[in-house]
Amino acid sequence: MMAPTASSPAAAPEPPTVVDDAPPGVVHDRHRFASLGERFSTRLAGMPVPQAHWVAVSDDCAELLGWPADWWQRPEWRALDVLRGAAAWSGMPTLATVYSGHQFGVWAGQLGDGRALLLGDVQTPAGPMELQLKGAGRTPYSRMGDGRAVLRSTVREFLCSEAMAALGVPTTRALGMVGSPLPVRRETVETAAVVARVAPSFLRFGHFEHFAHTAADVEALRRLVDFTIEHHFPELAGAPVPAVALLEQVALRTAALVAHWQAVGFCHGVMNTDNLSILGLTIDYGPFGFLDAYDPGHICNHSDDRGRYAYGRQPNVAFWNLHALAQALLPLVGRTDEATEQLLEALEPYRSALPLALLQRMRAKVGLATEQEGDAALIEALLDRMAADRADFTITFRRLSQFSTAPGAANEAVRDLFIDREAFDAWAQRYAERLRAEGSDDAQRALRMNAANPKFVLRNHLAQNAIEAAQQGDFSEVRQLLKVLRHPFDEQPEHARYAGFPPEGSHLIEVSCSS
Structure with a gap:
């Protein structure tokens, strides 16, 4: 049967x-x-x-x-x-x-x-x-x-x-x-x-879109905005235009979220408006992935054949989705040029908050304790070098904590991750000069960097190993992996195998919208 x-x-x-x-x-x-x-x-x-x-x-x-x-x-x-x-x-x-x-x-x-x-x-x-x-x-x-x-x-x-x-x-x-x-x-x-x-x-952006477009129910839309402010943004109570005030806060939270995604090398494979949280939370883990080799064009979703949600496009896609949310809130503000301008102005903080938040996180990843002109260019030069040589995102930043500013230091641990060693050496000289300019102490910097750069992330091959065991009725790998990932910044030498390079062929693991 x-x-x-x-x-x-x-x-x-x-x-x-x-x-x-x-x-x-x-x-x-x-x-x-x-x-x-x-x-x-x-x-x-x-x-x-x-x-x-x-x-x-x-x-x-x-x-x-x-x-x-x-x-x-x-x-x-x-x-x-x-x-x-x-x-x-x-x-x-x-x-x-x-x-x-x-x-x-x-x-x-x-x-x-x-x-x-x-x-x-x-x-x-x-x-x-x-x-x-x-x-x-x-x-x-x-x-x-x-x-x-x-x-x-x-x-x-x-x-x-x-x-x-x-x-x-x-x-x-x-x-x-x-x-x-x-x-x-x-x-x-x-x-x-x-x-x-x-x-x-x-609550998702799509909840608001529903009552603005599909149901065309302005009263329900207003009630949803009031409900959201009452329970989740009480500091906005009494705002002159509640929908505009809410949009601005959502834009700021979304900027902070996407900056954090970018800094840990996380790709959300389905950044549809129905998959973005009104509270700025990561929601709906379908086809997602953490970067192995650094590639701004990396597409983690096998169903995303046009690369709409590629890693490097996530900041712009989030902004597009915020515009869709603004459009949904328009009935509460009025369909006039002035109302449209109010909503667009509420989105502007995203454009400034995202690069600032991301630069702050990237400074922490490379161990810069102060802010100096040229930091963004220094970090961008490292990322360009990583992309050119397909250096592993997580391992590169983790090993960079071992960087020595001592004259003549070879810094093999991180240097060996790059194919073009001379190009890395040129960048390393700039980096060492920048660190010495702020009086950076190697040991103290290493501690700060290891608190900003995880040793363990949920790479696709690790998840796949746990899945394959679970499909055979063995859930021990799921539970072990959970235990390791609870402390991603700790050394955990006994679990070093979870922090190694992905095995050959792991890039062939496909995750899609059915995942």
Whole structure:
């Protein structure tokens, strides 16, 4: 007999069991987003995955919530049933939200949470957080999809969410993930998984675009702006033009986020407007990648055949998306030249904040403690040299901390990463002169640089190794990799194999929009 697939009648929803006992902070009978009303979301239960089992949990995310490390093992909380979609903590109204958006620069119309469910709010030491399941089954916004996530993509999202948090990059978090033998068809038949995600909000640019364009509901758009300010930007309360004030803050947060992405060599492969957070968080880890060899034109998404979201284009794409958000907010400001000018002025801080934030991060990466004219050119010259010789992004900056300013120092550790040694030597002379000009101490600088340049990042081949083991039922590599990535700046000599060069052929690993 054929096993049921995610789209077969056997996958129909089961009535969720109500669990009265819940982890600390779980809010009963009140959900901030649900208070917006039916125009913004649809209440529905998840479609449970059968025979669920734990794959991994994040102790750091649990700590963020104020939950004990054994939250997932406590029988009274039935966490496995909650994460697999078969149970819900009492009074948590599960819902899927509606949004629209531009995908690869083209208006896609109505989208929405096609495989995600908001479980509700949790009051935490860090403030209110939303708990969401991804891979929970079909919703009214699934379009032709099955509402499922596969083990492969869920491992990647789980690991990268927590890895980015450890790097200090603003991000949604991953509390835990479960797997299931339920077959799910992508390019091939894979198995299902569900990840529990955590964030102050999962609001996207696309939520605002929906009510400006698809629904053409100005009152709902105004209510969404007011809601966002009330709960997430309270400092903007009383602003003369709330939509303009909100846009400016979103622009600044987006600039800070993209600068951080660039500084750690992170590529978000699907920077659609429905995948950009209104809070400036990294959201939706589908096809992503960290740079191996430095290449500004690197495309991490196999589906991005035109390179719209290439690493070097991310700053401009984010600005394009901010313009789309500004267009969505226009009905609240007025369709006049003056109103348009107000919104455009609100975007201007992005243009100045991004290069400043990126230069600040790059100064830290090369160990410059002071600001001097010519720093940007010095850093750009290094990046040009790295691109020409395809030097490894993470390893080059990490090894640069060992650079000696002593006269005649060969600096082989970093020099050997370059093919054109003479060109590197010329740059190294400029660098040494710049360091001596500020009286840089080699040992102290090394400590600062190692705190700015990670030794460990989630390279594609590391994720792939963990995925392949998990697909065979062995989750030890997922858990080990999570342990290593919790401390990306530490030496961890016992885990040196996770910090080495990518193996030959690793560039052939493909991640796409099904990832």
